Each structure stands twice: as C-alpha cells, then as structure tokens.
Amino acid sequence: MEAIALTHAPAHGHEEEYTTTGIPHDKMGMWVFLCSEVMFFTGLIGSYIVLRFATPLWPPPASVLNIPLTAMNTFILICSSVTMVQALAAISRGDARKMKLFLCLTLLFGATFLSIQGVEYWKLVHEGFNPHVSLFGSVFFTTTGFHGFHVFCGVVCMAFVTGKAFLGKYTQARHQGIETLGLYWHFVDLVWIVLFTIIYLI
Amino acid sequence: MVTGEHKTPNYMAIFWWLAAFTAVEVAYSSLLPHSEKTLLILGLVGFAAIKATLVALYFMHLKFERKSLGIIVGSTLILGVILVSVGMAEHWLPRP
Secondary structure (H helix, E strand, O other), rough: OOOOOOOOOOOOOEEEEEEEOOOOOOHHHHHHHHHHHHHHHHHHHHHHHHHHHHHHOOHHHHHHOOOHHHHHHHHHHHHHHHHHHHHHEEEEEOHHHHHHHHHHHHHHHHHHHHHHHHHHHHHHHHOOOOOOOOHHHHHHHHHHHHHHHHHHHHHHHHHHHHHHHOOOOHHHHHEEEEEEEEHHHHHHHHHHHHHHHHHHHO | OOOOOOOOOOOOHHHHHHHHHHHHHHHHHHHHOOHHHHHHHHEEEHHHHHHHHHHHHHHOOOOHHHHHHHHHHHHHHHHHHHHHHHHHHHHHHHOO
C-alpha cells in the first residue's frame, strides 16, 4: 500500500505533516523503537524475576543496596521527566526562553542521576558486591547498567537538542525533535520506576 | 506536537503524585514485615503500575494520542506480560 504523506499549514500557523496513520513519521518511528525497547527490558526484568524465584537464598536488597540514595535518584529522574514535558509545553506556546531553561534543567537532572549511580556502583564494588560475586550481583549490574547506558544515551541526545535550542532551531511551529526525545526520556524514567520497585524494594 | 488538539494536563500535579507514590512505596517496603511477601509484592507492583501509567498517559501523552498508537503499545505490553508469565510458569506449574 502506497503511503500518502501530505504537508499543509493549518490556520493557526502550525506546519504539521499528515500521514496515513495521522501520526508524524519520526514520532511513529520513536514509538516503534520504544516498543522494541519494552521487549528488551522485559527480557532483562523477566530474567531477574525467574532467577530470583529459582534461587532459594536471595539476599534482601535492603541489606546490600542503598535504598534512600536510590529513592533520591528516582525522585531526580521524576524531576527530569517533568522538566522535559515542561520544555515541550513551553515551546508549544512559543516560549523559547523557558524551553531552553527546562532543557538545561533536564540535562542537569540526567547528569546528576548518572553521577549518583556511578557513586552507588563505586561504593558497592568497594564493599565487595560486584557482578561476579553472586547471581544477584550479576543481574543487578546487568539490568541497572543497561538502564544507565540508556540514560547516558539520553543525556548525549539531550545535550545535542539543547544546543540546537540555543541556536534557535526550534520554534512554536517546528519542535518535533523535542517531543521525540521527550518520548525516549519519559520511557527511560518509566523503566526506572519499574526497576526501582522490582530490584530495590521487593 | 501531539496528534490532535488537547488541553494541557496539569504536569505539576502529576509530578507531585509520582513523588508521593515513591515516598509511599519506600515507606511501605520498609514498614511491612518481609514475611508478608505476597502483600509486599502486590502493593509495590500496584504502586509501580500506577506510576508507570501516569508517566505513559500524561508525560508521554498516550491519553491524547490516536487509538491506533494505543493498540500498538498495548500489544507490546501484552507480549511482555506473556514473556514473563511463560518464564514464571516453570516455577508455578508442577514438575513432572
């Protein structure tokens, strides 16, 4: 079936691309990518659950992991999600100054999350808890490490988008890049919400 | 640009709900005796599901998107649940 893509400028001045699905191509692409990411993390979380149920002597997470520190890190990632969505809301109403401010804050929160995770890893390794010390150590570092890598990729992309924002590349009519990156960023936050509960609290 | 026009949600209200649920989760986990495993798991998974739903619906704007996108995402989640359930079945089902 031939895809029909039409571009037109509606009365309110927004230049929007209309497709057969009614969803812009880059946004649809990001959603399909995120669906594949759901399966990726489901594989990791599923492995964790299966291994945990199969192992009779699993240490209580609170006895090994620093829950208050990670709870604070969870709060920081939630803060980054709200600043990201506020950046999109700001440019949607034409406020470029606030968009830049919120993008910078998101970048800062993302970098802070990674720094705290780095400190957590450093402390754990120095206390003797590392990927090859136990099954828990192995799945903990694999799962949280892959999530951390996703946050790192998000921070790199965020730096790029923030740079473009300061160069004035986003306007009220054209800001799809911010929404697309925002989807990825919120997904990373969503995955952390699940990981924090399953790995740290249960 | 979210597909279609919609009223901007109150993002700060969503943020405070997420922060509150995180605090409740941590308190629930530390206060509930770990012998109450089923209650602990059900409660915490419930809180996490509510938080994840809030992020997906309001921050990712899934609530305001077309139904077709919801079907795509929903199918993925169903497949994810099946994947984990099949893995868990090894422990739930009686061994031959």
